[in-house]
Amino acid sequence: MLLWASHPISHLDGMTDVSRNTVSPPGTTSPSVTTNPGGGQTRGVGENPWIPTKAPLGVVSADAIELLTPFVPSRDEPVSRKRLKSRQGQRRWISRGGAERTIVTAISLIFFDLLALTCCFASVSLIGATVVATLPSQLLTSQLLFASVSYLTIGYLLGLFPATAISPIFELRQLVMASTLSFALTMIFALLAFPLSLSVALIGICGGFAGIVMLPLTRALSRHYLSRYSWWGERVVVIGSGVQGQAIYKFYRRAVQRGLKPVGIVDHARSLDDAAQVDSLGLFSGGAGDPYLGPVSHLSRLARRHSVRWGIIAPGGCDGMDTLEVMNFSGSLPNLIILPSEFSLPSLWASPRECAGVMGIHVQDHLRNPLGKLCKRIFDIVGASIGLLLAAPLFVVAFVWIKLKSPGPAFYGHSRIGMERKTFQVWKFRTMILNADAVLESHLSSDPEMRREWFEDQKLRNDPRVISGIGKLLRKSSLDEIPQLWNVLKGDMSLVGPRPIVTNEIERYQEMISLYLRVRPGLTGLWQISGRNDTSYEQRVRLDSYYICNWSIWLDLYISLRTIKTVFLREGAY
Numbered sequence: 001m002l003l004w005a006s007h008p009i010s011h012l013d014g015m016t017d018v019s020r021n022t023v024s025p026p027g028t029t030s031p032s033v034t035t036n037p038g039g040g041q042t043r044g045v046g047e048n049p050w051i052p053t054k055a056p057l058g059v060v061s062a063d064a065i066e067l068l069t070p071f072v073p074s075r076d077e078p079v080s081r082k083r084l085k086s087r088q089g090q091r092r093w094i095s096r097g098g099a100e101r102t103i104v105t106a107i108s109l110i111f112f113d114l115l116a117l118t119c120c121f122a123s124v125s126l127i128g129a130t131v132v133a134t135l136p137s138q139l140l141t142s143q144l145l146f147a148s149v150s151y152l153t154i155g156y157l158l159g160l161f162p163a164t165a166i167s168p169i170f171e172l173r174q175l176v177m178a179s180t181l182s183f184a185l186t187m188i189f190a191l192l193a194f195p196l197s198l199s200v201a202l203i204g205i206c207g208g209f210a211g212i213v214m215l216p217l218t219r220a221l222s223r224h225y226l227s228r229y230s231w232w233g234e235r236v237v238v239i240g241s242g243v244q245g246q247a248i249y250k251f252y253r254r255a256v257q258r259g260l261k262p263v264g265i266v267d268h269a270r271s272l273d274d275a276a277q278v279d280s281l282g283l284f285s286g287g288a289g290d291p292y293l294g295p296v297s298h299l300s301r302l303a304r305r306h307s308v309r310w311g312i313i314a315p316g317g318c319d320g321m322d323t324l325e326v327m328n329f330s331g332s333l334p335n336l337i338i339l340p341s342e343f344s345l346p347s348l349w350a351s352p353r354e355c356a357g358v359m360g361i362h363v364q365d366h367l368r369n370p371l372g373k374l375c376k377r378i379f380d381i382v383g384a385s386i387g388l389l390l391a392a393p394l395f396v397v398a399f400v401w402i403k404l405k406s407p408g409p410a411f412y413g414h415s416r417i418g419m420e421r422k423t424f425q426v427w428k429f430r431t432m433i434l435n436a437d438a439v440l441e442s443h444l445s446s447d448p449e450m451r452r453e454w455f456e457d458q459k460l461r462n463d464p465r466v467i468s469g470i471g472k473l474l475r476k477s478s479l480d481e482i483p484q485l486w487n488v489l490k491g492d493m494s495l496v497g498p499r500p501i502v503t504n505e506i507e508r509y510q511e512m513i514s515l516y517l518r519v520r521p522g523l524t525g526l527w528q529i530s531g532r533n534d535t536s537y538e539q540r541v542r543l544d545s546y547y548i549c550n551w552s553i554w555l556d557l558y559i560s561l562r563t564i565k566t567v568f569l570r571e572g573a574y
Contacts, residue, residue: 183208242317495521
């Protein structure tokens with residue numbers, strides 16, 4: 001799928017002559033053709049615009065780019081000749097200051113990545129000591145050196161240094177690719193430099209698997225640790241004080257581990273009073289922590305003052321924003337991210353694509369890729385099988401405990417809507433008393449607040465139906481859903497996906513229901529790791545839609561790893 005912006009095409013009121021491959025509007029004559037001074041043919045008056053001309057085919061379409069307004073960076077204020085020399089020196093000094101932050105950020109990540117590689121080789125040497133006595137130190141040293149150089153080269157080409165503003169899912173994929181390729185090259189190097197032996201194969205294979213685990217783990221921990229320091233990360237300014245810009249500002253203030261540290265918001269507002277009028281989320285307090293930096297026309301000056309190298313243009317909610325003017329004043333920023341204001345496009349794997357000289361966005365639907373669907377199913381089967389084996393002791397303990405606390409079956413099945421509207425029985429450990437429906441009706445009829453909470457989220461924070469002890473423990477730890485691993489093996493569900501819904505929830509998805517029906521419901525998903533019960537139902541629908549539109553096996557892997565943290569910390573569970 002390729003999306004691009006252009007002027008709308010008016011309706012063509014005419015007839016198509018297939019035999020001549022021309023379009024002749026009623027009541028018109030054949031178009032006249034004129035010759036330009038260079039000898040080529042140009043379109044004459046009345047010529048049909050749908051007929052290709054005989055002009056030489058260029059790299060881009062001159063007609064397409066003619067509709068666009070050129071982007072010409074401008075400065076925020078005129079500079080006299082007397083101040084030009086000193087201003088240029090100041091800019092070079094501040095530019096170095098911003099670039100130094102980028103270099104320091106990259107070097108710190110490189111240090112921890114090389115530390116992870118060293119740990120990989122150390123673990124391989126320990127394994128080798130039990131298999132082939134001791135590994136030659138010369139072999140270990142040479143392979144560690146070659147692997148480090150290979151990893152740094154491949155990592156740089158894959159954008160891992162400094163990897164500012166990179167999505168953690170995309171970073172996970174790049175780290176796994178860099179680790180796999182570097183250890184594969186290291187193994188080839190060892191086979192060429194040393195005789196084939198068990199030691200060479202052990203270092204290559206075991207080191208590769210260790211790198212796939214150690215590098216993403218070390219990168220996540222190092223980002224969390226380094227983000228505490230003011231010298232780490234690159235500074236960014238958000239352009240636009242609308243709802244979208246404020247949300248972006250607040251997000252990066254919390255997600256500092258991604259490497260972007262916002263210094264403030266820039267908009268057309270000229271004073272704090274004006275800024276307060278456009279504020280809807282309470283950001284512009286006017287105090288010491290006020291994020292409003294000034295108008296867009298002062299963007300170049302603000303970028304120099306704060307050593308800013310990144311800008312995020314967020315037009316959503318800014319009715320008076322002139323995007324061209326903003327881009328003109330953003331010419332001093334080396335890195336610019338422009339957010340769409342009208343359409344929620346798939347963002348995770350989208351990429352820019354030139355289209356006849358016009359900027360386009362290339363969006364791929366991975367759910368239509370047969371190989372991708374096969375990988376997801378294999379991931380489900382392998383993950384569910386391992387999960388059932390590891391959870392076997394839990395099944396025994398939960399079964400006995402539920403039987404002792406409450407009479408009745410230990411498992412509970414409920415009809416849910418799956419892919420393509422197929423209904424299936426979703427299984428859980430029974431955590432509620434047998435007459436749960438009657439108890440719920442009784443409490444909802446007598447407690448208006450509880451009734452409101454139920455109809456909004458289909459959940460109750462203090463649910464009167466839950467079995468005391470084992471019921472609350474299973475629900476808070478989310479272990480009551482472990483039997484759904486059987487649903488995953490059967491093919492009714494997936495390890496990762498939107499939560500299965502009941503029939504009366506279909507209308508709450510509204511137009512998003514078509515997205516939900518495209519995939520199997522999941523045991524875990526983006527909603528579970530994004531607050532779960534602390535989010536509204538509308539936010540849950542949005543999160544499910546984002547997952548489906550941006551699906552990839554890497555997103556599934558990232559959500560699976562984050563689920564471990566969510567279950568361990570009991571985030572959003574009750």
